Each structure stands twice: as structure tokens, then as C-alpha cells.
Amino acid sequence: xxxxxxxxxxxxxxxxxxxxxxxxxxxxxxxxxxxxxxxxxxxxxxxxxxxxxxxxxxxxxxxxxxxxxxxxxxxxxxxxxxxxxxxxxxxxxxxxxxxxxxxxxxxxxxxxxxxxxxxxxxxxxxxxxxxxxxxxxxxxxxxxxxxxxxxxxxxxxxxxxxxxxxxxxxxxxxxxxxxxxxxxxxxxxxxxxxxxxxxxxxxxxxxxxxxxxxxxxxxxxxxxxxxxxxxxxxxxxxxxxxxxxxxxxxxxxxxxxxxxxxxxxxxxxxxxxxxxxxxxxxxxxxxxxxxxxxxxxxxxxxxxxxxxxx
Amino acid sequence: xxxxxxxxxxxxxxxxxxxxxxxxxxxxxxxxxxxxxxxxxxxxxxxxxxxxxxxxxxxxxxxxxxxxxxxxxxxxxxxxxxxxxxxxxxxxxxxxxxxxxxxxxxxxxxxxxxxxxxxxxxxxxxxxxxxxxxxxxxxxxxxxxxxxxxxxxxxxxxxxxxxxxxxxxxxxxxxxxxxxxxxxxxxxxxxxxxxxxxxxxxxxxxxxxxxxxxxxxxxxxxxxxxxxxxxxxxxxxxxxxxxxxxxxxxxxxxxxxxxxxxxxxxxxxxxxxxxxxxxxxxxxxxxxxxx
Numbered sequence: 001x002x003x004x005x006x007x008x009x010x011x012x013x014x015x016x017x018x019x020x021x022x023x024x025x026x027x028x029x030x031x032x033x034x035x036x037x038x039x040x041x042x043x044x045x046x047x048x049x050x051x052x053x054x055x056x057x058x059x060x061x062x063x064x065x066x067x068x069x070x071x072x073x074x075x076x077x078x079x080x081x082x083x084x085x086x087x088x089x090x091x092x093x094x095x096x097x098x099x100x101x102x103x104x105x106x107x108x109x110x111x112x113x114x115x116x117x118x119x120x121x122x123x124x125x126x127x128x129x130x131x132x133x134x135x136x137x138x139x140x141x142x143x144x145x146x147x148x149x150x151x152x153x154x155x156x157x158x159x160x161x162x163x164x165x166x167x168x169x170x171x172x173x174x175x176x177x178x179x180x181x182x183x184x185x186x187x188x189x190x191x192x193x194x195x196x197x198x199x200x201x202x203x204x205x206x207x208x209x210x211x212x213x214x215x216x217x218x219x220x221x222x223x224x225x226x227x228x229x230x231x232x233x234x235x236x237x238x239x240x241x242x243x244x245x246x247x248x249x250x251x252x253x254x255x256x257x258x259x260x261x262x263x264x265x266x267x268x269x270x271x272x273x274x275x276x277x278x279x280x281x282x283x284x285x286x287x288x289x290x291x292x293x294x295x296x297x298x299x300x301x302x303x304x305x306x307x308x309x310x
Numbered sequence: 311x312x313x314x315x316x317x318x319x320x321x322x323x324x325x326x327x328x329x330x331x332x333x334x335x336x337x338x339x340x341x342x343x344x345x346x347x348x349x350x351x352x353x354x355x356x357x358x359x360x361x362x363x364x365x366x367x368x369x370x371x372x373x374x375x376x377x378x379x380x381x382x383x384x385x386x387x388x389x390x391x392x393x394x395x396x397x398x399x400x401x402x403x404x405x406x407x408x409x410x411x412x413x414x415x416x417x418x419x420x421x422x423x424x425x426x427x428x429x430x431x432x433x434x435x436x437x438x439x440x441x442x443x444x445x446x447x448x449x450x451x452x453x454x455x456x457x458x459x460x461x462x463x464x465x466x467x468x469x470x471x472x473x474x475x476x477x478x479x480x481x482x483x484x485x486x487x488x489x490x491x492x493x494x495x496x497x498x499x500x501x502x503x504x505x506x507x508x509x510x511x512x513x514x515x516x517x518x519x520x521x522x523x524x525x526x527x528x529x530x531x532x533x534x535x536x537x538x539x540x541x542x543x544x545x546x547x548x549x550x551x552x553x554x555x556x557x558x559x560x561x562x563x564x565x566x567x568x569x570x571x572x573x574x575x576x577x578x579x580x581x582x583x584x585x586x587x588x589x590x591x592x593x594x595x596x597x598x599x600x601x
Contacts, residue, residue: 117396122361126412
């Protein structure tokens, strides 16, 4: 269980300078593990949603078999019908990851002050920077990786389901497989996860800042100021710049990193043709967002230095 | 080696002055009791020493500035706070893993052997343990850290007498040696009397008194005076007088033991009695100035 610490003899750790890089990342590694111990929702939430989705999919497939057979028989609709559950699974789990990450961030620095455990964490040689980076790493790195693994697993189970159903109904498995370029879909999914994590970084940064600042009602602190700015702007200038900015912050990673699918449209045969990395990387809002996220995280580190138990 | 050195340490919360120019010096190998009333500034002083709160004035702990170098300082300093601060969700095994992971001076085997003497299971969560067990767990973690300074802020608050006694016994027998320094605040002063090497009284944000325990025992004597000799006793200028069960108990500083023995039963006073005498006199002086 504790292979990491057993593998490294104490003497090399005490000899500072022998492995300074190793010594510097160890607190970060253990701080991230600590977050996973405390916040098991990071993997339990997406796993629950994925299981519910699979059960729902199985029931609906069995119930709506004739309809499905008709859709699959129509060459125009075939690809759309085959892809639909895969896309819905990915979408639902991406949404779950976003909400899990958002609520995680809101509690990350508030909870430790509320239960006074911050006094214990601060009694150990772990800097505020390491602590906040570990916490920011959860929605920015750990959750996307967990989500990727769970979506891939879910889609693979879907793939086995649909193959079994196709074979059971005398449909050609080859036709099905030809429409499902799984590797490419997963590569595209990886792009979506990287793009959304980078795009949402300022949102997570803001929520971490609120959780390090607020003495109570973190959710209201996070949401009300944004809502108030929208309302004041609308009343004062009758404009919606800020509201549109927020909307773009929520959906922008998709519209900028992918060719958005028109509603009711059929997905292209090769999902990789939909990825537009250069357009995404040349979107100024991406870089502005990352700068803002860095500023929020820097402010959070500073606040963690100053804040005392509630 | 000086472990803690403070000059003119100040800290205010709005209009409240928590620390009003604290000067203190703690040498290596001492066990210092910081005694004060609620709100006297004990915890604020300890928080400043631990780098948990910003302050004005000069403060060096093991040669470092605690506020700007807390994380490096915590390699050499351990801390048990006034209430159980271990999070309820943490499992005992996770606590061991985590401290072993982040602390270069943590000896896991030592912590395991301390825990083996208790009824604490590795798979238990902190929230499932009794208050006494949580303190035992925290003590096991802290004692396995090879730190130079241990800060204890009301470590035994809310524990029954058995756990309190065990706590200080293990601290003295299994942890303390001449290279370690311990600073402790507590309300159960009398239990500490035989443990401490030094005494400091803090009152209204200032250190108003400090001495070693040898000095304390040499200087201060308490006499339960026979009623008929009370006038003679008062003539020797006691620093404090109180009534217990109709008898007068007088506290003397720098008095001759044989002379006092003629007046009644002589003994070394309790820390609490000296503390009350010192803050009583302090209050009198302040009032005198105010008039």
C-alpha cells in the first residue's frame, strides 16, 4: 500500500540536495493522495453516473428494439443512431466531472478551516503553495484523468452491449464496428478533456479563492457576485456583456476546440476531423482565462497563508 | 542554543490588543509552561511562534522567521493544538502514510510502536475514536517526529485524569531529552508543576513574570499562619494573602525559611497560587497608576 515511502530509504531523503526534485514533489504527491482520501466523490460520483447510464441504456435498448432496428436500417440515420449513446455518455460524464470539480473546489479550503484540521495540516512541512496546487490539481488534472478512464470504460461496455445486441438481432457486427472508430473517438475525447480543463481553469480558480475567503455560505459567495454584476450591467447599461462572457466561459471550449455539431446533425465518420486545435489555441479568451486562473490561484495561496480556523 | 527569541511582539485584532510587546527567550532543552487566563494571549503567542498568524515585532524560532518560513520551520517543530484538530474522515493508517510521506524526520516504526500500546486500530477513522484516543494518536504521530521544538496548546483539554497522566508520562519518558524543547499552555497547571523547567506568566498580552523552576522553589514559600501570629507574618511583607477554611495563607518571596517556620506550616506554593498573586499585584499596580 505504502510502496512509495518504503521504496525510498530515509537516508536519501534526509540528505538534502541528493534528490531535491524528488523531495519537492513528495509533499505534492501525498497532498493529492490526501485529497482523494477525503473526497471520494471524485471517483464515486462519475462511477455512479456511469453505472446508472449503462443500466438505463440497457433497459431502453431492450424496450425500444423495433425503433432502433428501423433507425439502424436507414443508412442516413445509421451513424447518428449508433453514436448517440456514446456521445450522451461522454456528455453526461463531462458534466458530472464539472459539477464534482466545482463543488470540490468550493469546499477545498473552507472545510479545513471549518473543522480546524488546517491547524494539523499546517503543523507539517508542507507549504501553502504545495497545498493549493494539490487542490487545484484535482479539477485540472486528476478529475479529467478519472473522467477519461471512466468514459472509456463506459463506452467500451456500450461497445460490447451493442455488439451483442447487433449479433442477437441478426445485424452485422462489422457494420457497427465500421461506424465506431473507438481509438479516434477516445483521442477526440482526450482533446475535449484537455480543452475543457484549460478553459474552466479560471472557474475552478475562482471557486478555490472563494473557499479560502468565505467564512460561511461559500456557494452564495461564488455565485451571487457574478449574478449581481449581470443584473447591475443590465439595469445600468442595458447590455449583457458580462452574462455573455460567463456563457462563453461555460461553452467556449467546445465551440472553439471542435466543429460544433448542428442539432440533429450526423457526426462525421472520422471524429478527428472535428478537432480544431489551432483555433482553440489562438482564442485570446483561452490565454486570458489562464492568466486569470493563475491570479486566482496566487491569491488563494496568499489567503491560505493568512486565514485562520473559522 | 536559543530556540525562541521574541522582542516587542505585537498583535492586534481590530481594537483588541492580543499581544502587547512580548519579550521572551526560550533555551534548548527547557520545558516551559506558559500560564495565563483565557484571552491573555497564550494561543496568539503560540500561533505567532508556529507561523500561523502574522505579527509585528521581532521573532525568531530556531533562527527562522516563522511567518515567512513556516513550511521549512515545521521540519523541526511539532504542534498539538487546543482541540483535536485531526480531521474526522482520516484513517489511522492514512495519517501514518501521510505524515511519513511529507515529513522527512518522521519515524514510522516509532509511531507504530506507540500506537501498539493503545487500543487504536489502524483502520479506524478519527471520527470513530474517543477524544482520549485522538490525542493518543496525535501524540504518537508527534513523538515519532524528530523535532527540536514541540508546542502544546492545551493538549489535554477535555481528557480524563488517566489520559492526562499517560500523556505527560509518555512525553517525559519516551520523547523528552536535553536536545528537545517543549512549550506548553494548560489550565491544569498543578499537573505540570513537576514537569516544567521554566515558568512564564502572560497577562493582557504581556509576559509579566518568568523564572526557572529551581528559582521558583528557592524563592517562593507559602505559610499557613497560626491566627495568633498573623500580625508578625504580615510584617514580613508577604506578596499575597488568601483565606482557606478560615486560615490565612501567606505567600512570601525571598523569605527566610526558618523564620517562616516559626509562624506556621511552610511549603512550596502551587503555580496557580503564585500566578494569582502575581496578576493580583499587577492589577493593583495598574489601578494605582490609574489613580
